Amino acid sequence: MEAAESPTGGTADGQAGDTAPARRAALAAMVGGLALHLLGYAVQQTRLSIVALLVFVWGVGVLAGRRRWGGAAVFPLAFMCFAIPVDVLDTLGFYLRLGVASVACGTARTIGLDVIRNGTQLLSAHGSYQYDVDAACSGVRSLMALAALSLLVGYLSLQTWRARLLVLGLCVPYAFAGNVVRTFAIILSAEWFGQRAGAIVHEWFGFLVFAIVLALQIVSMRLLKRWRPEVERTEAGPRARQGRTGSGDATVKTGPGVWAGKFVPAVLVASPGHVMAAVLVAAGLAAGAAGGFDAAQANPEVGVLLRAGGRDPAELPSFLAGGWMGQDVAVSATERAILPPDTGYSRKNYIWLRDSSRQVFVSVVLSGRDRTSIHRPELCLLGQGWTIEDRFDHGFAYPGPKPGTVPATVLRVRHEIPGPRGGRVVVPSLVAYWFVGHDRVVAGHWARMGWSAVDRLFRLQTNRWAYVLVQTTAFDGEAAALARLQTVLDQTLPAFEKPPE
DSSP states (O other), X not given: OOOOBOTTSOBTTSTTTTHHHHHHHHHHHHHHHHHHHHHHHHTTOHHHHHHHHHHHHHHHHHHHHHHHHHHHHHHHHHHGGGGSOOXXXXXXXXXXXXXXXXXXXXXXXXXXXXXXXXXTEEEETTSSOEEEOOHXXXXXXXXXXXXXXXXXXXXXXXSOHHHHHHHHHTHHHHHHHHHHHXXXXXXXXXXXXXXXXXXXXXXXXXXXXXXXXXXXXXXHHHHHHHHOGGGBOOTHHHHHHXXXXXXXXXXXOOSTHHHHTTTSOGGGGSSHHHHHHHHHHHHHXXXXXXXXXXXXXXXXXXXXXXXXXXXXXXXXXXXXXXXXEEEEOOOOHHHHHHSOTTOEEEEEEEEXXXXXXXXXXXXXXXXXXXGGGOOOHHHHHHHTTOEEEEEEEEEEEEOSSSOEEEEEEEEEEEEEEEOBTBSEEEEEEEEEEEEEOSSOEESSHHHHHHHHHHHHHHSOOBOOOEEEEEEEEOTTOHHHHHHHHHHHHHHHHHHHBOOOO
């Protein structure tokens, strides 16, 4: 039986009747995707460009198949967001690493094993083994894989989003517990049979843990269906909802074109050809704007003094008044391999000759054109075995004829080392850092990222930020450690950082 035509010229199921709204939605999505890509290109955030591609593809689907294709494409395109790398996963991974290491170490100590934890590192007090809970053992990889599988299976087999999100939420405790078991098994193997045995367990136990965690998730989903049968998805469910929305009403105002019709004039969607013409014009404008960003040169003005050649920060002094001697600290091969080649460095470790245990590390890293040249130190500190206990804001005095204040973030950190007679020794330290731009100094990572985006977007400038870090131990107390940092900065700050305006 053929579908009856509605007064608007569409069929009874409303598919033809929503042609104009669907074209408006397609135009809004495609042009909006291009604009989002241009924004991501401008602020050097490729993740925004990836999301923009998904939005653009959704617009193409709506243009080709109207409301039906647009609705069907929402979940598959949203599911592809699992493939987008985001910084929050790195941060989450570090905290998961800390949690896994802490729980596994606490469990080992409960049964009498003498294990030392330095941040994400686990080592024997007797020196028989040493491991680092790296990203693979943090649980973030298995968590993402398990989350993707759970969301997909939940979407296909469960009826409500509440039930799907419940199953998705179970991934976190399951993945965390699985990696704690894996790490604890590594410690036991190393205690009984040595470092090599622990390495073998590390290599093979991960597959078993993931299989167990996946089985737990499947069992949880089946139990949920047994206790709440109404959440199970059936063929009758979607059809029943379709009937309730009025399948015979061609004038129902639903679908992707309702909101788009408020922003896109109807004259622009007279035909698919007009939609594509508008998209091509928008694409040309976006390409021209991107070319303008490419033509923007790195700002020659930086907030730190430079050596000859203009790439590296000025060299730090070798001797300071009061008996401080500076030793050069080489840039590691790993740093040079990871960071862009136009990154500049200047660093020294200052030792007080009257007491060699009093040391201050000073590091200045100058970025190139790419913002990935520098990053926040919390990630590196955690990976190096430090545990961050707290943070606070502090202002260091800038000496000289133009005194001022340098805003900084100070981290209270610690790590443990084996004692000379066994046991553990806690090493407390203070780490202070800040970022220096050509016209401002900021104490935090996100402030630097925000100003970098503003400079690229509105000033067409790719500024070179400098990242300054100073560190010292705090055995003699926090006040003495801050005073020691200030003593070294009194003589090193004028050597590399310009006076405050």
